[in-house]
Amino acid sequence: MAGVDALYPGLRVPGLDRRDFDPDQWWRVATPLLGRDAGFRSEDIGRSVEGRPLRHLRWGTGKTRVLLWSQMHGDESTGTMALADLFAFLGQHPDHPVAARLRANTTLHVLPMLNPDGAARFQRRNAQGIDINRDARLLATPEARALKTLHDRVRPAYGFNLHDQDPGHRVGDSGRGTAIALLAPPADAANRVDAARARAIEVAATIRIALEPHIAGHIARWDETFNPRAFGDLTAQWGTSTVLIEAGGIEGDPQKQALRKLYFLGLLAALDGIAGGGHAGVAHALYRDLPENGDTWADLRIIGGTLAIPGQPPARADLLVNFREPLAWQGGSIRDIGDLADTPARRTIDASGLFIVPAPDTGAASDAPCRIAINAAACFHLARDPEGRDQVWTLRYDLDPARPVPDADR
């Protein structure tokens, strides 16, 4: 994909700089890419619970049918961004050898942003509170029914189930964060490898080969336990060689823009492997040897400090803080308090010799201090005195990356 890598700056569709774009915004930037002159056909195949369109896009004239769907979890948008970039590539570089191969040998069927109501709120579940990826069996939601109906109509040879995962996941037992996790889901609890699954494994291995030069050591395999309610597992059971791609995180890439490019490159390598038959015979070990997703680390750990809560005796205590947007360090809340010397986190701050003092709650009418309690918003000072006058550092919900912190791990 070296040639495509060089083209990428021109393919990166503008207007998707933040990962919490809403559905209207995505269609506004994607629709101009999806003209008939670019080879696309578009049809509405249903509506979400709140009436947003579920749209099926078709491109290519080949006999191998490939179905791709993204963002069935509304806050997992990296695949949807990568699809926009894929559409730009297909439409704007029709004579590129990869595009020509794809057009001649595959027909792509794409259902972007399967959960637009969730995307509008940037939440996992649909407007009914149902997880669409646990609705493949019951088909209670209109979104799941639209995907199942499209799958039955297209009967794709290959399927791509495009997700994001918690950036806290480590690769195996290493301390390295998972940037991309791959799975060729099993079709049953026996975890057998039949011909269809073998092809999926080869496609997943093809993605690994494409991404290894960029993120060696940060690629993992998703848990292979069969889930009878999940779409990837059931599309595998329905005979489609299915690959799950999960975007985790890259430190310093808060809006997943670097990851978006890699997602696009991996997806394109997979599709090209299918179109040209290049995946056939790729060693299964390249997939099989990937370490599984390991532990999920907390985001931030404050170690060595002393809690100084007005009205309570001082206590030596470490804190764990998780963030609603972990890569952007935004929306912190306290997850644990106590001896956390053995609990790893993505980042550690050394508060030895300092007091942890509740900061005033800026959202409150009075100047009442924030609480230091499990699940409370993270809002405290590190100070040299227990009254919090001589402050060294403050965390108020969001960690300001520009502000120097007393890091223990640097």
Ligand SMILES: [Zn+2]
């Ligand atoms: Zn997901």
